[in-house]
Amino acid sequence: MTSPEQYQKAVELFEQCLAMPPEDRPAALDAACAGDDALRRDVEGMLAFAQADDTLDVPSSRSVLDAAIADARDDDGMPEVVGEYTVLRELGRGGMGVVYEAQQAEPRRSVALKVLPELGAARLGMRLRQEAHVLGQLSHPGIARIYDAGSATVHGRSMPYIAMELIDGGTLDAYADEHALSVLQRLELIARVADAVQAAHTRGIIHRDLKPHNVLVAGQAGDIGQPKILDFGVARLTNADLLVTSVRTETSQLVGTLQYMSPEQLAGDSRHVDARSDVYALGVIACELLTGTRPFELEGLSLLEAISRLRDSQPKRIASIDRSLSGDVALIIETAMAHAPDRRYATAAEFAAEIRRFLRNEPIFARPPSATYKLGRFVARNRTLVTAAGVALTLLIAGLIGTTYGLFEARRSEALAREAEADAETNAQTAEREAAKATAINDFLLQDLLEGIDPARNEDRDITMRAVLERAAERIEGRFDDQPDVEVGVRLTLGNMLEALGQHSSAEVQYRAVLALQEARLGPEADDTMLALNVLATCLMFQANFEEAMPLLLRQVEVLSATETQEGITLRLQALGNLGTAYLQTGRYDEAAPILEQTLEQKRAVLGDRDLSTLTSVLNLGGLYVALGRYDRGVELSREAYEGRIEALGAYDVRTMRALRNYTWALSTASRADEAKDIIGLGLAGAEQRLGPDHPTTVSLRTQLAGVHRELEEYEQAEAHYREIHQHYLQTNGEAHYMTLGAAYDLGTTLHYMDRHDEALVLLKQQVALEGGVRAGHSHYGLTLALYGICLSKTGQFEEAERALLDAVELLESTLGPGHRSTRTAIAQLVQHYDDCHAAEPERGCDAKAEAWRPRINPRQEPEANAST
């Protein structure tokens, strides 16, 4: 046996010998090992090895560790038959298995047959078949069709396989090079890939492993080509993003694959992987296809080094790779590849649309981080700090005035153009008057808004935008007695700004004043009076005050029915559309449907598909269809409205947000919650940043997101959102407001779903006391009571539970009727309580009560029960 001392000696001698020329070594060994043969044998053996590896260049971990178990390389050879498929030849092998060309007997067709590594569980074959069924529905020209999947015995082992469309084409990068596609052609090709990705995303299927090798392109010489994406959903199918790839691929290949993985995928948390992860991969593919270079330099890195570089460093700037791509194209790619998912395009469709906008020479939406954007981030991070300084507020106001006033200018210049035709002489005077008015409006707003804020004053430290606007509004009265047109301009601008902040009731005050001014100076039927009527009616509708809005709308439709001017027709169509919406919102669907359909048809004809007013009707009709259960059409229209508004107004305009809310509501109602979740999450992030956390749009998006999370059984996220919403309403509306009560109920329900009954009870106890006071006879109180009862029952407080549940059932029966879903749910909860109670404490005799109540859960199927308590 060797001792540590002997080992040490051998190592020292080994080192010494290495340092000397080989010819001197025998003498040195003779001297050092006199009589110690074991030592000599060791050192000589070590040196022999060192000599074989002459340079003594210690191999990098890769060269040592990429090395493999040699006997594992053996290959059982190509099978002749896999299940019902006759194998013809091997097409290739990759991280996910071997692909063969094979012949299917029935239907007779050639397929690409991918045989995956054996994954164990026998149930896998069954699951594969189910999944393949889902994936099989994915029919899109850009996606390789999956025909079948299952497992078959190959070389004595049960191996999963997938049969898919056989594609005659080259990989994306090879195709683009072989066909010498230009930059513009490559861009179109990428957009087509994105189209296909989008088609899968709308079905809730994320690829997770997009890369040029997974995209085959078929096409003739000179064609841009039709891409076909392979392996869609396969990552999900095998339920393993990395496992199958990594253990079966050389490290260098795996490192290559990592290039296309988003930071959230690399973080290993699959919950955060969504459609935007594929958008990231599309960005990387675009970079590679256009510049020939990948965005990260990973050559020679170990896997972990590569991962940390991908996660922690910035990709190369496109412009630094290829100067000719420094403009919009670079921006598009960099936006798609943004580190944070919410900075990327939300969908593959947006990415594709952006590329095509560029190809059509239209302005793109992505902008480099501008001063405003950075300021926005700064404000978000240091809200109190900035508010105290007042700087951001000032800039925000300046920005708002700019945009709002811009709108008025546009409207005015149209009017001026018309007047110009009528009378050139007057035109000059009119223009002068308009200019003077514009200046007056601007002056007032700038002075009274901006100079009104004094950061040195204590109460201004935390001044809100809303307070500033309201303070300005107070100063209007009496200031413009001889300039009613200026007053109209100021009030309209203020109203607009207040509405942009979600302060519709404050805006309403301004609009009512505008209407009164216009009626007094122009008469009740003038165009501008109609305009004021329109603004006021809309504002009322935003406050859900449809009863007051409807007569205003009817008056508008009536006055404008005979109009023949373009502006008049537009206004009439708007009024008609609003009337339809008011019917829709008040549940009068039968009256709403014909009006909305007719309005939309006329607007499309008169104003065009992309007009904002047309889009409003698209949105409302979509909502109506969803309400009527016509989901497909409803979702389609809702999306059209959302996308149209993004294009026309930008992604973060309040109106776009409203369209987003409708779209996601349509998706959730149509049981497409997964799609809805991604879209809402993105919208919410944007709304928080642009509109603030307390803006009604933000809160309503959050409420929706919470609901979707709950539907998807992601209770923890739902809980966090509901808590925030509850806090918000508590602060803005007080504890007894119905929105606050609703938020508490939602929170309680979520806690109940999470089996956190004790916590739910703490909350519900307060709620029951509160609601028993403010809405004792309301069905909503019944719902709260039922929830309270079931939580009591779950915590073994059977007597109180029974009382609460019986009260709940009684109240719900009297308010909603015995057949209502909520009533029946409450009865089911009561029965559940009796069952649980009987199981826990049989002596109470709850079993009889359970049997007496059980038939009433479903009264229509059971004869009228003679149950009583």
Next chain:
Amino acid sequence: MDSSTPSPGEAFDAVYAELRRLAAAWWRARAGPQTLQPTALVHEAYLKLAGSPGANWRDEEHFRALAARAMRQALVSYARSKSAEKRGGGDWDRITLSGIGTDPGVRDFDVLALNELLDTLETLNERHARVVELRFFAGLTEPEIARVLGVSERTVQSDWRAARAWLHHRLSESSNDES
């Protein structure tokens, strides 16, 4: 053990369990063409465990130090179970790792033999054994090993050079003995 040596504990158990699972999946997948890369498994385990809430190692290096030991144990335990299974039949698969040396005569090493030699090396020079383990089973680079062990890169280089030569020499000696 020096302070940077991970002590067996909860973190080790988690890593070991994950590696066992991954290694088992790998072996089940042996039907097709593939290579075994202990490092790939370690990376995989890291990706899997890094996001988990119970991750309680200090950093990636600490993780990989744990993983090196776990990987070694996972491989050895697998090789033992294999050899036990097949012993009766006589032609059990010898689990071998290739590429530790460049001498064409001794390409593949028996995992169990390597493990035994590493045990021996540990009694002779624990640091040398640790360098081999970290390098071989967790794919750490020299600078990373230097940080984990708290020694200079030069030391790691010379440790690796000597330990590798010694292992190689002993392994080829034992395989010559067998033949």
